[in-house]
Amino acid sequence: MTTLDARLVALASAAELVRALGLSEEADAAAETVGRARERIGFAGDAYVLALAGGTGVGKSSVLNALAGRTVSAVRAVRPTTDQPIAWVADERRDELAPLLAWLGVGHVAGHADPTLSRVAILDLPDVDSVRTEHRALVDELLPRIDAIAWVVDPEKYDDERLHAYLRSLRPHADRLRFVLNKIDRVGARDRLALEADLAHRLAEAGIDAARIHVLSAATGDGVDELRAALAAEAGAKALVTAKLIADADAALERLGEALGIDPADPTAPLVPAERVAAAGRESVDGALVVIDPGGLARQVQAAALARARQSAGSLLGRVVSLIGWMTGQRRRSADPVGYLRDWRRRGSLGRVVNPVRVLLVEAATAVPPPSRPAVLRSLGANDLETTVARTLDGIARDAGPELRVPRPWIWPVAGVLQLVIGAVFLLAVAWYVTLFVAGGGVPVATVEAPVLGPLPLPLAMLAGSVAVSAILGWLLGLHAGWLGRRRGRRVADRVRSAIPAAVEEAGLRGLRRVEAARDAIAGARSTQ
Ligand SMILES: Nc1nc2c(ncn2[C@@H]2O[C@H](COP(=O)(O)OP(=O)(O)OP(=O)(O)O)[C@@H](O)[C@H]2O)c(=O)[nH]1
Ligand SMILES: [Mg+2]
Structure with missing residues (x-):
């Protein structure tokens, strides 16, 4: 292929790239240059x-x-x-x-x-x-x-x-x-x-x-x-004609580059730096995390886990509190992680997610000369970004549903049995005291040797011991529920962190990537001139 042919092929494909971005006038002018050159070289003679x-x-x-x-x-x-x-x-x-x-x-x-x-x-x-x-x-x-x-x-x-x-x-x-x-x-x-x-x-x-x-x-x-x-x-006339057509093709390619804002001093510079694109992506993820609220979700899971734990592993008092919560509907309001995640729309608009991308696209469009701006802005358009992001968040809520259901670990029923035994010991101690009270002190009371405190009446030791062990068990259950909540919250946050960038890329940055690819191709063709 001669240099002129190579240039005309490059110019023709650059014209089509520019046409695909909606700059039809510029594309027509470049295509006309290609056509004119081909016609001119078609004439025989010297x-x-x-x-x-x-x-x-x-x-x-x-x-x-x-x-x-x-x-x-x-x-x-x-x-x-x-x-x-x-x-x-x-x-x-x-x-x-x-x-x-x-x-x-x-x-x-x-x-x-x-x-x-x-x-x-x-x-x-x-x-x-x-x-x-x-x-x-x-x-x-x-x-x-x-x-x-x-x-x-x-x-x-x-x-x-x-x-x-x-x-x-x-x-x-x-x-x-x-x-x-x-x-x-x-x-x-x-x-x-x-x-x-x-x-x-x-x-x-x-x-x-x-x-x-x-x-x-x-x-x-x-x-x-x-x-x-x-x-x-x-x-030589042939050399002069070829040089003229090459100059035409080069100038036409340069005009296409100008229309797309290619800086002759730095032709490979993108419309917006890669760091800006990455920063906008991070802002979108942060925005999505605000509406998804993994922290709030963790508290919901924790509350739900605690409520369930109280049912199967709670102390007598805990079971009473749980029953009251269920009867008053309080539990549904504060411990419905699936519903909490599903209702993410209540916690804010998608503006936080889509605006950083929209700002980025406007920034990209302002980097091209004003005459090309409307068409380039249309090419950059991210019209379905909001719907895609909403669909993604709904998908996260749906997929996370099963794992948000609080499990019933084997340890809970074991703890439940333990709590019943502790409750029984507590009641026994209380009954013992009642008996002592009724007997008016006539019944001898066994003692146990406690460290530091010395001999303790057995019913008192049973009373204090059962209260203490029950409290420790309750505390451990709370710790476990908190851990369950945080872990699920983190998992949902991870899903947001991986799904939102993909949604932003697909529906928000596709146009930008296309414009940048066209600019790269034109800059590449110019550099081989
Ligand atoms: N003194 C002088 N007059 C000239 C010269 N060349 C042209 N003229 C005169 O300038 C006038 C215009 O000349 P043209 O050759 O018709 O000019 P043109 O550029 O062809 O003009 P258009 O056809 O109207 O575009 C005529 O009156 C010429 O006689 C010159 O070298 N010296
Ligand atoms: Mg004349």
Whole structure:
């Protein structure tokens, strides 16, 4: 594949990437450049087309006539004069150039027999600053198809804004530009050099360095032979045409890059830095954790576990409290982890989850130039982000349901039996005291040897011991329930931490990834230029 072919293929695919992002005008312009280039290389022959362009009355037609040594194009005092392009070509190439000239829309063709200029077809164009807008439209339509341009200026008309606007657009083609400073007979010999230097300076300011300037007078013929000789000495026409089409393709690719905000100084820089994307993802997860509330969920599981533990492993007093809780509905309100998780919507809006991503996308869109912004923003669009996040949180609530149901570990019934035994010991001790009270102190009481305290009446030891052991058991159950709650809360938080980034990536960042991929592809194609 030649360099030009490779460029055209790259440009065509870049155009399609940009089109897929909704920038159809930019894509059309790039596709048009590809089409134009393919058409141009399709014409056989070894000649290039040079157009004499410039403002009205600068002497374009006169320069052509001076080169020809006869009147090829009419010169009149009425401005503008030329209203259709006229081609001046070597007789021997007329047939060969006919299809190319037809493609350019040039109907008037004059021939010559000068073999030194046989590889260039010279066009005299209408003016670019005409009061007749159709002249300008015609030239604007034609110029992109022209291989090389000789821009004609005169001492009065070489520094107007229109010229500079054209120069800016022609900058990529500086190598194939010539400048003809005509009507030099009107300037004194001393001012000529200064005028030429001034023109060169202004061209350099417009980005065209080392411009090729031909100072001449079409009226006196001064400098015309030098221009003819320079045109005859021009390098190979094929190379010139290829270089022109390559410059077109490169400029078109650059415009696509500009439309997507690619910074020429740092073409691989993303619209938003990766750290910003990661930070937005973290903020979304934090937002989701606020509405899911793993801490609150842990307390719910703990309360539910305690309630269940009280049923099967509680002390007598604990069972009474549990029964009251059940009868008053208190237990359902404070210990329904499944319901608590399912009702995450009550704890806040999804704004906390989706807003960080939306802010990020707006930030990304502002990194492209304003004309592309609306389309890029649409491409970045995360319209279904909120629904996807809601679906994800509902999914987490649903999937976590079974594991939020509090288990009944084997230790609870064992603890329950222990509590019953302790309760029995307690009751026995109480009954003992009642008996002692009724007997009025007539019954001897056994003692147990307690460390530090010395001998203790057995019923007192039973009473104190059962209360203490029951309290310790209750405390251990509480610890266990707290651990169960925290563990389940953590698991749900882990689910949020892994599912939310995936949802954000899928529904929030898909557009951004697509835009970044297109930018990378265009930056990559530009770097191989
Ligand atoms: N003094 C002098 N007059 C010139 C010279 N070249 C052209 N003229 C005059 O400038 C006027 C315009 O010349 P044209 O050749 O018709 O200019 P043009 O750029 O083709 O103008 P449009 O066709 O209207 O765009 C005519 O009156 C010419 O005689 C020159 O070198 N010196
Ligand atoms: Mg003319």
